[in-house]
Amino acid sequence: MELSILLLGFVFGLQLLVYYAFRQKNKSLPGPLGFPILGHLPLLGQHPPRKFTEWAKTYGPIFQIRFGSFRTVVISDVKLLSEAFSVPSLSGRPFMITHTIPTERKGLVFSEYLDNKEQRQFVLRALKDSGIKGYAFNDAIHESVTQFVQSLKAQEGTGVQVVGLFNLSILNSVWNCIMSSKLPANDLSQVLLGASNRITAFGGLLAQLGVFIPWFGLLFPNLTEITSGTKAYKDLYTFLDEQIKRHRETWIKNKPRDFIDAYLDKIEETTDENSSFFARKNFIRSTVADLFTASSDTTSASLEFSMLYMAKYPNVQKRIQEEISKVVPILSEPSLHDRENMPYTEAVVNEILRFSTVVPMGIFHNATEDVTFHDYRIPKDTMLLSNLYGINHDPEIWQDPENFRPERFMKEDSQQKRKLLHTFSVGRRICPGDRIARDEIFMFITGILQKFDIKFTSVIPSLEGEFGFVRHPKPFEVTFSSRITSVDNKCAE
Numbered sequence: 001m002e003l004s005i006l007l008l009g010f011v012f013g014l015q016l017l018v019y020y021a022f023r024q025k026n027k028s029l030p031g032p033l034g035f036p037i038l039g040h041l042p043l044l045g046q047h048p049p050r051k052f053t054e055w056a057k058t059y060g061p062i063f064q065i066r067f068g069s070f071r072t073v074v075i076s077d078v079k080l081l082s083e084a085f086s087v088p089s090l091s092g093r094p095f096m097i098t099h100t101i102p103t104e105r106k107g108l109v110f111s112e113y114l115d116n117k118e119q120r121q122f123v124l125r126a127l128k129d130s131g132i133k134g135y136a137f138n139d140a141i142h143e144s145v146t147q148f149v150q151s152l153k154a155q156e157g158t159g160v161q162v163v164g165l166f167n168l169s170i171l172n173s174v175w176n177c178i179m180s181s182k183l184p185a186n187d188l189s190q191v192l193l194g195a196s197n198r199i200t201a202f203g204g205l206l207a208q209l210g211v212f213i214p215w216f217g218l219l220f221p222n223l224t225e226i227t228s229g230t231k232a233y234k235d236l237y238t239f240l241d242e243q244i245k246r247h248r249e250t251w252i253k254n255k256p257r258d259f260i261d262a263y264l265d266k267i268e269e270t271t272d273e274n275s276s277f278f279a280r281k282n283f284i285r286s287t288v289a290d291l292f293t294a295s296s297d298t299t300s301a302s303l304e305f306s307m308l309y310m311a312k313y314p315n316v317q318k319r320i321q322e323e324i325s326k327v328v329p330i331l332s333e334p335s336l337h338d339r340e341n342m343p344y345t346e347a348v349v350n351e352i353l354r355f356s357t358v359v360p361m362g363i364f365h366n367a368t369e370d371v372t373f374h375d376y377r378i379p380k381d382t383m384l385l386s387n388l389y390g391i392n393h394d395p396e397i398w399q400d401p402e403n404f405r406p407e408r409f410m411k412e413d414s415q416q417k418r419k420l421l422h423t424f425s426v427g428r429r430i431c432p433g434d435r436i437a438r439d440e441i442f443m444f445i446t447g448i449l450q451k452f453d454i455k456f457t458s459v460i461p462s463l464e465g466e467f468g469f470v471r472h473p474k475p476f477e478v479t480f481s482s483r484i485t486s487v488d489n490k491c492a493e
């Protein structure tokens with residue numbers, strides 16, 4: 001009798017233990033109260049990352065909200081973010097009516113994890129390979145910078161609007177890296193540019209409702225800008241299909257002239273029907289489109305902020321100019337080879353990337369299955385949002401984060417600090433273009449500052465940006481005035 005009571009007690013105790021262990025593992029995440037249907041969208045305000053940081057103080061570095069119909073987990077802590085984004089089942093992409101339907105989940109940005117992994121490996125290798133004409137990023141960027149600096153000379157002394165100033169040059173340099181041909185005439189590049197910018201726009205509340213409450217978007221496609229978003233993709237794809245067709249007509253197997261030819265080779269050698277490179281899957285145009293859309297607006301916005309900070313902090317500008325004079329050989333223009341000898345300029349690039357964080361909420365991830373993360377249950381199809389802006393402005397990591405202070409990247413622990421910089425996200429979907437973006441920013445800043453001083457015209461603008469998937473500064477003007485450099489002196493002799 002005593003034994004059976006003991007046994008019963010043991011079984012009951014075990015059940016209780018299992019129950020509590022199970023309950024612990026399935027805690028749901030804390031979070032603020034939102035509205036029915038709209039969720040927390042109306043509460044995000046003008047600067048959502050600040051709101052996320054505010055909520056994180058109450059609910060912790062990982063909490064949940066709703067973006068319309070989407071359950072959304074917001075992560076504002078470096079370590080948690082690195083951990084979460086290294087999990088394959090937290091590295092999918094959510095269904096977004098404006099992007100998932102037109103892309104059919106092909107390409108790099110909106111594809112699912114496994115397809116993305118395959119495409120990413122190829123793209124990274126291909127972009128690194130500078131042996132093929134069209135891939136040589138240094139030359140491509142250099143050419144764009146030279147043309148850009150020439151165009152500034154024509155506008156010397158007059159007020160120049162900076163927002164939008166770099167769009168075409170950046171597009172041009174990416175184009176030169178991907179295609180061996182020249183960027184087509186102006187109207188065609190405007191199609192490419194318009195479509196790229198439309199695709200990365202976040203839109204107002206109505207546009208957000210169209211994306212995050214899909215039935216509302218389907219019911220009111222014009223009002224919620226779903227129609228114009230879808231058209232942007234259509235224009236872009238039509239344009240790229242034509243370019244790819246032209247390549248196919250002149251392509252010679254295993255003799256790639258550029259990125260597109262190398263991709264055609266890859267398609268040719270792929271026999272596995274499950275591979276994303278299998279001909280019928282037709283990933284090529286989406287992957288190429290993604291390289292344009294993901295690179296042009298982001299890099300242009302970073303350069304616009306760079307001009308804003310240079311004009312605002314003339315002492316930073318002067319120190320970069322001194323470094324250029326010291327390092328860049330006479331009669332030469334700055335090149336990527338000079339970078340290792342320009343620690344101050346490199347620190348400024350890091351600080352620009354930190355301070356501006358032009359993709360403030362990253363690109364949304366998706367849980368592709370139920371996941372238990374730090375004892376919290378993240379159900380399948382939960383969206384994950386990285387508060388990259390909050391992380392790059394976290395006072396626990398960055399002493400005085402609201403000051404633009406490049407020196408923070410020059411101390412002995414600067415390598416450590418650079419690792420904490422999360423402008424390009426982290427983990428399995430980390431931006432594959434970070435190196436190119438850094439190269440572009442370095443080359444444009446040094447190319448411009450070698451030749452010009454930058455000043456605000458009259459009004460000193462705010463350092464605050466306009467919020468969007470990609471942040472830009474508010475419109476502002478500067479003047480570019482020629483400097484007398486050692487190169488000019490030498491030429492005059």
Ligand code: HEM
Pocket residue numbers: 085108109110116120290291294295296298299302357358359362363364365423424425426428429430431432433434436437
């Ligand atoms: C300053 C410039 C740039 C910034 C701040 C930036 C930032 C980002 C961020 C935050 C992501 C999201 C990563 C994630 O989902 O966790 C991303 C993804 C991506 N970026 Fe960039 N990026 C920049 C420039 C570029 C350039 C120059 C390229 C290409 C040449 C590029 C190509 C991509 C692609 C293809 C993805 C999608 C990756 C994937 O889904 O696996 N980006 N970028």
